[in-house]
Amino acid sequence: MIYLDHAAATPLSEKAMKAMLPYFAEKFFNPSAAYLPAVELRREYEDAKDRIAHVIGAKGADLVMTSGATESINLAFSTVAAGAEVLISAVEHQAVVENAKRSGNFQTIAVDQHGRVLLEDFARKLSPQTQFVSVCLACSELGTVQPIADIARLIAAERERRAFAGERTPLYFHCDASQGLGLLEAKVNRLGVDLLTLNAAKIYGPKGIGALYVGRSVRLTPLTVGGGQEMGLRSGTENVAATMAFATAIEEAEKHISFERKRLSQLKMRLMKSLADLPNIKFLGSPKTQLANFVSLCLPGLDAERLIFALEDRGVYLSTGAACAASKGIKSPTLRAIGLTDDEIAGSLRITMGKLNDEQNIEEAARHIREVVTSEWARIMKGRNEQ
């Protein structure tokens, strides 16, 4: 197997798995119970939250643990009142888009050809009525890193203006950091965000656990009510095992950021170089602003889904932004937003590398991709000649 879809899911790291094991059958207590073993468990849980928060420069009490990024995003949007003006970038994950739609009053911020938010456009659309802004840390299809701190500065200026003018309309900034957490620093103060979505499943942690950082001025409405866990913002018995593993995974990821960034950049260069002469190939995103593990490309004239099935047959797994069956025929709005043609979208592939890749299997992957692309072109040309 050559796995090239780390943006979709990552395998649980050994350390993270080890970290969670004691919490299934031994330390199984309900952290809300009164007896000492449960109280000790609660301390371990709070400590794990502190460790996660520390990586983003926050305190454990600023975090609400959730079932993953989608829930975090939904919880973040709970602060948006019906009809409130929302701004999101044109390259957001569906979870953000669908939540924005619910507000009934949202606009998208235009991006450049690489999928990076255009600050001029944002400044133009940010109005005295804007209440909520959501932009991803890095786009999940192109890997393009967004100018979060710059956006935050414009938001801060608008807030200041409102304060001086005595306007009381709130304005919050949410950032979905599902992608890029293991390759970028993400300190909430430096980013300047009020809400930050984190996900364990993309950084070698377990699935089913995520977190939302909630700045102290933000008022959310819980999605689940009940026992009042997570300061009343997310009732339900805490997922201690997954939280322990999340803490281990995020610490590991942070520790290796610069090493992995360098290693993956080299693999990326190698892969791009060996695919560069495929017919009509176009690489998406700019090397300057793209995550080190992303190679996004399109091969107009080819059907990306066919390539994926042909590669799957050779044990090479990757993803497409095209209108494939897996996406129920819905074309990627992200690829539209960067101005790709239908043909280019139909032939688009997303390769995302990670721990499961090294020089050898990237070279092999390149060979498989080249062969599959060549044989698809041969099939198409043969059909054309016969007609």
Add this chain to the structure above:
Amino acid sequence: MRVFLGMSGGVDSAVSAHLLKEQGHEVVGVYMKNWSKNLPGMKCPWAEDLADAKRVAVKLGIDFRVFDFEQEYKQKVVDYMLAEYQKGNTPNPDIMCNQEIKFKLFAETAFEQGAEAIATGHYAQTDGQNLLKARDENKDQTYFLYRISSEIIPKTIFPVGDMLKPDVKALAEKLGYSVARKAESMGVCFVGEANMRDFLAEFIETKPGEIRELETDAVLGTHDGAIFYTLGQRHGLNLKAGLPYYVVKKDMAQNIVYVSRDLNSLKLWTDKIQLKDIIVRGDDDGQNLQARIRHRAPLVDASLNRETGELHFAEAQKSLTPGQSVVLYRGNICLGGGIIA
């Protein structure tokens, strides 16, 4: 030959693709998108099926297309089915689907796009003129195909029609097709017999009514809509009685279901029935045929009066349900059939 093959994402059409290619045909795999709506408790698997079909096409290096027939399928198959149920009949939507969609619309579209022949993964055979039973008697699907037109038969290939189902599965395994062990779809492709009740309930408003004993007119219980009941049905009546009751009659206007515990009730057993919408290919006289009253039912001797459309069975048959089809055979040839009036 340029052959357009209907690929459902199942094992039979997958193996059909392989066989056609091996025979030297230029194969174009086609997924017919007939339905994509999820209903409560029924997830429509179209996207998975499409991907499974395409996966096989890619493995074989053949062209693959999607024909979107959702609108036509709704009109010609689903609406027909709902209307029939509302009349109190028990229609067979698969037969309608083959007649209107797979062997008509699909064929027409394929020929427009340059096909010289069409193919499907059905278990059936042809001799170039007649529709013939499959070699695997157990799997024979001519019951569902009897209404296809005489013109399409010479242009149709059934690549697995001369194979036994276990051999088809074994070949799929050998070829490494991921669909080799996929569960077979039954009944209305996406609904399945078990869910027909729920499906109907989504589309047709029903009212509770009485269940009465035919002989005495006594009210024995209530039902939640007469359309849900089929003649001959024994289960699901929820009558607290020792001996089983059978549904023997439905009064759609009054929404009453009549039952009887008399197994020999004339309403349940009959040796002659009136057929409508009869199709007989060729100039067969209709005498001394074999008839099949439902899929996989044993063949019974019968004669068709071609003028009146009356079918006489050599022996009385139980629970002949209006709306269902009786399919007629002479030896190996599927001549046609008709719908029970």
